[in-house]
Amino acid sequence: xxxxxxxxxxxxxxxxxxxxxxxxxxxxxxxxxxxxxxxxxxxxxxxxxxxxxxxxxxxxxxxxxxxxxxxxxxxxxxxxxxxxxxxxxxxxxxxxxxxxxxxxxxxx
Amino acid sequence: xxxxxxxxxxxxxxxxxxxxxxxxxxxxxxxxxxxxxxxxxxxxxxxxxxxxxxxxxxxxxxxxxxxxxxxxxxxxxxxxxxxxxxxxxxxxxxxxxxxxxxxxxxxxxxxxxxxxxxxxxxxxxxxxxxxxxxxxxxxxxxxxxxxxxxxxxxxxxxxxxxxxxxxxxxxxxxxxxxxxxxxxxxxxxxxxxxxxxxxxxxxxxxxxxxxxxxxxxxxxxxxxxxxxxxxx
Numbered sequence: 001x002x003x004x005x006x007x008x009x010x011x012x013x014x015x016x017x018x019x020x021x022x023x024x025x026x027x028x029x030x031x032x033x034x035x036x037x038x039x040x041x042x043x044x045x046x047x048x049x050x051x052x053x054x055x056x057x058x059x060x061x062x063x064x065x066x067x068x069x070x071x072x073x074x075x076x077x078x079x080x081x082x083x084x085x086x087x088x089x090x091x092x093x094x095x096x097x098x099x100x101x102x103x104x105x106x107x108x
Numbered sequence: 109x110x111x112x113x114x115x116x117x118x119x120x121x122x123x124x125x126x127x128x129x130x131x132x133x134x135x136x137x138x139x140x141x142x143x144x145x146x147x148x149x150x151x152x153x154x155x156x157x158x159x160x161x162x163x164x165x166x167x168x169x170x171x172x173x174x175x176x177x178x179x180x181x182x183x184x185x186x187x188x189x190x191x192x193x194x195x196x197x198x199x200x201x202x203x204x205x206x207x208x209x210x211x212x213x214x215x216x217x218x219x220x221x222x223x224x225x226x227x228x229x230x231x232x233x234x235x236x237x238x239x240x241x242x243x244x245x246x247x248x249x250x251x252x253x254x255x256x257x258x259x260x261x262x263x264x265x266x267x268x269x270x271x272x273x274x275x276x277x278x279x280x281x282x283x284x285x286x287x288x289x290x291x292x293x294x295x296x297x298x299x300x301x302x303x304x305x306x307x308x309x310x311x312x313x314x315x316x317x318x319x320x321x322x323x324x325x326x327x328x329x330x331x332x333x334x335x336x337x338x339x340x
Binding site for chain 2: 006009010011012014017020021024028050053054056057058060061
């Protein structure tokens with residue numbers, strides 16, 4: 001179950017905004033995650049960094065701190081030009097994320 | 109109504125921020141990259157800008173510098189996903205009035221906007237202004253003298269009062285009622301025609317300076333719009 005307590009606070013308790021945020025999250029996040037390996041393969045570091053950046057914020061809103069921290073670390077690595085192991089890290093993250101997502105939203 | 113320019117590349121989520129601020133009574137223009145934001149800023153005056161830092165085409169820091177070059181008075185709040193200290197310092201050094209780290213609270217953003225605008229208002233009131241300056245124009249209230257593109261124009265008492273009112277309402281609506289009360293102390297119907305004449309005269313004076321424009325707002329009044337305001 002997703003913990004929406006933090007999100008509710010950030011949305012000033014407006015349930016409509018919370019519901020819309022969750023809906024965007026559920027559509028946008030898996031799509032962004034699925035793009036990570038391709039961006040890495042194409043060495044599109046700028047886009048890859050932006051994707052990590054965006055995912056980091058979204059995970060933070062949902063209190064998914066472990067994922068958020070991984071995004072932060074990978075974003076920092078890419079920004080610093082440390083890309084040697086990024087493909088492996090993306091693969092590890094993607095596996096973990098997909099497993100989590102399937103458990104959380106089996107209907108998708 | 110407070111007019112805000114919000115620039116954030118998170119296309120869908122920023123719509124939520126826009127809606128929240130609009131629910132609070134703000135008028136929000138939303139753009140998703142730095143260049144589009146700058147273009148919007150050049151076209152319309154805004155009371156405050158909220159800028160994301162990491163954006164395509166033009167990052168928030170560069171954009172802030174360019175906004176300040178156009179109008180150094182415009183308050184800026186940065187939204188940053190980065191918690192690096194040096195980022196914050198760099199932003200504040202550029203004249204940003206505040207920053208919020210993502211994920212931020214909508215309410216906190218709104219309260220900070222309100223606080224900054226209140227502070228700006230107090231500061232503006234505290235300054236005794238007797239000179240106004242735009243791109244190629246300068247107005248000396250005490251001398252009742254308007255200089256446009258190097259040419260000095262001596263204003264009549266009424267022209268001077270009207271221009272002062274425009275300066276005080278710069279980039280905001282100056283209603284016909286407020287203008288008439290400010291000039292003549294009443295808002296009798298027949299004053300309306302005279303007001304039109306004086307507005308036309310001021311427009312004519314400003315003609316050589318394209319950075320200053322007096323707009324007609326149908327049913328409301330007028331608005332003096334300047335892209336480069338400097339008051340002293």
